[in-house]
Amino acid sequence: MMMRMTWLISGINRRMMKLLVALALIAYIASVWGTYTNMRSIQEQGEIRIDQKIDEAVAPLREKIHDLELTVSQKYPPVKFLSEKDRKRILITGGAGFVGSHLTDKLMMDGHEVTVVDNFFTGRKRNVEHWIGHENFELINHDVVEPLYIEVDQIYHLASPASPQTTCITPSKH
Numbered sequence: 001m002m003m004r005m006t007w008l009i010s011g012i013n014r015r016m017m018k019l020l021v022a023l024a025l026i027a028y029i030a031s032v033w034g035t036y037t038n039m040r041s042i043q044e045q046g047e048i049r050i051d052q053k054i055d056e057a058v059a060p061l062r063e064k065i066h067d068l069e070l071t072v073s074q075k076y077p078p079v080k081f082l083s084e085k086d087r088k089r090i091l092i093t094g095g096a097g098f099v100g101s102h103l104t105d106k107l108m109m110d111g112h113e114v115t116v117v118d119n120f121f122t123g124r125k126r127n128v129e130h131w132i133g134h135e136n137f138e139l140i141n142h143d144v145v146e147p148l149y150i151e152v153d154q155i156y157h158l159a160s161p162a163s164p165q166t167t168c169i170t171p172s173k174h
Contacts, residue, residue, distance in 0.1 A: 076134050082111035087136075089113045091152040093144050094159035096123030103156060104128055108137060115150060118159065119143040 090107055094100045095116030100123065107114050108131055115138045116128055131137040142148055144159045 076131065077105070077109055079109055079134075079136065080111040087112055088153040089115070089151070090154045090156065091115045091117065091150060092156045092158060093117045094123060094157070096120060096125060096127050096139075097158060098123075098127070100156070100158045101127035103158070104131065104137075108134070112136065114138070115140065115152065117142050117144060117148060 090112050092100050092104055092107075092114060095104050095114070096118035100116065100118070104114055104116055113136045114131075117140045119142060121143075125139075128137075128139060132139060140148075144157075
């Protein structure tokens with residue numbers, strides 16, 4: 001009888017254990033599923049927040065870029081159109097200086113292709129910057145003491161500091 005009772009209790013215990021294990025497994029799956037969906041929801045909300053913050057930070061930058069593009073749209077002085085046979089390729093050494101920059105302006109407005117070579121020792125980039133980006137203009141930062149190989153039709157050699165002061169400071173350059 002005792003054996004039967006033990007077997008009955010152990011049978012009930014086994015069923016209970018199976019039931020408890022099944023309930024525990026279901027509870028575990030539910031908690032994992034809930035955590036997963038909650039994390040996914042948080043992640044999606046986080047991504048949306050991050051995207052919103054990025055858009056908020058980038059919007060003023062986009063406006064500034066747009067404003068800069070509008071102001072930078074280069075307006076060049078009026079340039080005469082010359083046919084290919086009439087247009088000359090001209091090199092001006094010292095073209096960023098006072099005389100060279102005015103010669104550059106004249107030749108550009110006449111429709112020629114102008115290449116300015118200057119080391120900016122006495123010349124200034126601002127003297128010719130209004131031509132930078134024009135299809136007929138090229139600016140090369142180069143010291144004419146060193147060789148430069150370029151194919152041109154005319155050369156105006158103005159690369160020399162005219163001031164006695166600069167000649168005394170760097171006599172080897174002259």
